[in-house]
Amino acid sequence: MPFDFIDHPADIALHAFNTSYSNLLPDFIQGWRSVAVESTKFNSVLTQIIKWEAESFEELAINMLNDLNFFLDTRGQICVEFTIMQFHTTPIFSLEAAVQFDDNTMHDIVRKQEIKAITFHDAAVQFDGKNYHLKLVLDI
Amino acid sequence: MPLTIKGITLQQITECVWEIAPEKGMRVPGRVYISPEMLSGINGEELKQVMNVACLPGIVNYSLAMPDIHWGYGFPIGGVAATRVSDGVISPGGVGYDINCGVRLALTGLNYTDIQPKLEQLIKNLYNAIPTGVGARGAISKLQLNDLKKVSETGVSWALEQGFGTQNDKECTEEFGCMKEADFSAVSQKAKERGIDQLGTLGSGNHFLEIEVVREIYDEEIARSYGLFKGQVVVQIHTGSRGFGYQICDDFVKQLGEATKKYKIDLPDRQLACAPVDSEEGELYFRSMASAANFAWTNRQIIMELAKREFLKTLHLQQSDLRFRLLYDVSHNIAKIEKHLVDGKIESVCVHRKGATRAFAPGHPDLPNMYQLTGQPVLIPGDMGRYSFVCAGTQSAMEATFGSSCHGAGRLMSRSMALTAAKGRNLIGELREKGIIIQAKGNDTIAEEMPGVYKDVASVVDVMHRSGIIRKVAKLRPLGVIKG
Numbered sequence: 001m002p003f004d005f006i007d008h009p010a011d012i013a014l015h016a017f018n019t020s021y022s023n024l025l026p027d028f029i030q031g032w033r034s035v036a037v038e039s040t041k042f043n044s045v046l047t048q049i050i051k052w053e054a055e056s057f058e059e060l061a062i063n064m065l066n067d068l069n070f071f072l073d074t075r076g077q078i079c080v081e082f083t084i085m086q087f088h089t090t091p092i093f094s095l096e097a098a099v100q101f102d103d104n105t106m107h108d109i110v111r112k113q114e115i116k117a118i119t120f121h122d123a124a125v126q127f128d129g130k131n132y133h134l135k136l137v138l139d140i
Numbered sequence: 141m142p143l144t145i146k147g148i149t150l151q152q153i154t155e156c157v158w159e160i161a162p163e164k165g166m167r168v169p170g171r172v173y174i175s176p177e178m179l180s181g182i183n184g185e186e187l188k189q190v191m192n193v194a195c196l197p198g199i200v201n202y203s204l205a206m207p208d209i210h211w212g213y214g215f216p217i218g219g220v221a222a223t224r225v226s227d228g229v230i231s232p233g234g235v236g237y238d239i240n241c242g243v244r245l246a247l248t249g250l251n252y253t254d255i256q257p258k259l260e261q262l263i264k265n266l267y268n269a270i271p272t273g274v275g276a277r278g279a280i281s282k283l284q285l286n287d288l289k290k291v292s293e294t295g296v297s298w299a300l301e302q303g304f305g306t307q308n309d310k311e312c313t314e315e316f317g318c319m320k321e322a323d324f325s326a327v328s329q330k331a332k333e334r335g336i337d338q339l340g341t342l343g344s345g346n347h348f349l350e351i352e353v354v355r356e357i358y359d360e361e362i363a364r365s366y367g368l369f370k371g372q373v374v375v376q377i378h379t380g381s382r383g384f385g386y387q388i389c390d391d392f393v394k395q396l397g398e399a400t401k402k403y404k405i406d407l408p409d410r411q412l413a414c415a416p417v418d419s420e421e422g423e424l425y426f427r428s429m430a431s432a433a434n435f436a437w438t439n440r441q442i443i444m445e446l447a448k449r450e451f452l453k454t455l456h457l458q459q460s461d462l463r464f465r466l467l468y469d470v471s472h473n474i475a476k477i478e479k480h481l482v483d484g485k486i487e488s489v490c491v492h493r494k495g496a497t498r499a500f501a502p503g504h505p506d507l508p509n510m511y512q513l514t515g516q517p518v519l520i521p522g523d524m525g526r527y528s529f530v531c532a533g534t535q536s537a538m539e540a541t542f543g544s545s546c547h548g549a550g551r552l553m554s555r556s557m558a559l560t561a562a563k564g565r566n567l568i569g570e571l572r573e574k575g576i577i578i579q580a581k582g583n584d585t586i587a588e589e590m591p592g593v594y595k596d597v598a599s600v601v602d603v604m605h606r607s608g609i610i611r612k613v614a615k616l617r618p619l620g621v622i623k624g
Contacts, residue, residue: 007554009211066390073383074333111273112584114344114624116237116386120393120410121213139213139237139386140345140555 003031146184198228208550214411217495231414234492240436241380249463279340295434323427335384344624499533525591562587
């Protein structure tokens with residue numbers, strides 16, 4: 001798996017690593033989803049094109065995950081497929097993606113953890129010569 | 141003898157007070173309330189956060205940490221800091237995501253023996269009546285936007301208008317159940333959408349409703365004045381502003397991140413994003429946070445009323461037999477404008493309490509008449525297998541900690557460590573052997589919140605009591621617990 005969990009005193013620290021910034025994004029979604037819901041089988045019932053912009057990659061990833069968390073919490077929509085259509089790192093970080101959602105008002109998706117928010121706590125990308133690493137703390 | 145933890149030097153001031161001298165941008169010293177025995181549980185990260193908070197512009201006296209201190213976001217959990225209104229800042233990191241997460245304690249006129257035969261049924265009925273768990277919703281009819289506006293701007297008064305409670309409940313809630321600065325127009329559309337169907341829900345994680353019995357009285361006079369007696373059945377509720385507050389915090393961590401740049405505030409941690417208290421951005425956050433605070437008090441008010449109704453129904457009692465009434469409702473995560481002594485003068489300061497409880501002294505004008513002689517009831521919950529405490533605020537708290545105390549036990553074990561430690565154990569059975577019935581959505585929640593994962597709250601409360609910050613009044617023992 002392109003993500004793992006690091007021990008954290010009260011919450012959940014999700015660590016993802018991959019060869020590029022853009023590859024990290026679906027890894028984080030997969031990791032976030034494994035915390036948020038029990039289910040592993042989904043149907044894709046809705047597709048939405050969503051754009052995000054931020055001054056840093058960390059901020060972009062956090063904003064994206066917080067929005068996906070919001071969709072789950074308010075509309076029961078869980079992101080099941082994520083296709084990057086455009087990704088730029090200059091002049092600012094920007095992302096356009098086709099996001100496919102399952103809908104737990106139509107299918108019985110079992111929620112696992114209530115995630116209050118994805119935080120900026122100690123969020124800083126590091127490169128080890130092969131992979132980019134980022135740890136994001138999910139406030140439970 | 142000074143002590144060094146991860147390169148941070150602590151100087152012992154009194155038995156349970158340790159000081160970190162200002163360095164690297166700190167504007168005031170750090171002060172940590174902790175016993176020498178508890179210092180072994182400190183890993184240094186939380187002390188670094190105490191030092192980071194000391195760098196906030198306008199901070200006065202000390203960056204404080206209570207004995208339940210642990211690593212948080214920006215501020216440590218158990219952190220208290222006051223900033224001058226005139227030139228200081230306000231930070232969502234000093235309040236937290238669950239704005240006005242707090243506890244309330246309701247008293248009954250019943251003895252343990254009165255409920256013991258029906259305890260199991262009572263717990264089941266409470267669990268069915270009060271929505272718990274992830275994304276819980278639907279305790280009351282779905283609110284219209286106009287109702288949500290009233291909840292966020294008038295707080296507990298809205299619940300009373302809907303028949304959820306009595307005037308006494310309002311009297312016995314911090315701020316009388318409403319921060320008047322709340323402004324619904326300052327709240328984002330996303331927060332409104334996230335909060336609209338979560339009123340009257342307990343949520344998940346460490347939130348709970350417990351039926352407890354008063355096990356021990358430490359201060360007879362104050363206990364009598366509070367209406368507490370040995371063997372008495374009481375109900376404790378711990379929850380907050382649910383998705384409404386989470387979203388407001390998330391919105392403002394971003395917005396105040398921009399403000400931090402605009403006002404050229406140099407911060408050691410992005411989660412301390414802040415703005416001058418009297419700036420447009422600072423005021424907008426404060427009004428929005430106050431809206432979430434009012435939501436949280438209303439949430440606990442509704443849950444308490446739902447619980448009262450289940451007591452009446454399950455035990456076939458009349459209200460006059462049950463004698464159900466709120467002792468007090470305290471906030472754990474909040475920022476408030478209060479007057480405190482700074483450099484020998486009374487000043488208006490913005491007190492951030494992040495995982496800390498207000499503990500006002502006897503005679504404080506913000507307390508209702510009934511607590512003028514005793515001081516404010518300070519409610520400190522422990523874990524679900526041991527005990528919780530009722531304490532009283534003191535004058536020393538006003539002088540040393542901006543009228544603040546600890547808020548709970550503080551975690552000892554991470555969630556993953558807890559799950560590992562719980563493997564192969566029958567936690568429900570273990571609690572039942574101790575006479576505690578638990579009803580929860582999932583076994584993982586029970587494992588993550590089991591007794592051993594928290595510090596012993598008695599040692600946390602003892603530090604505060606020995607330091608003169610609070611007076612111990614009574615110890616409560618859980619009988620039944622519902623959790624998300």
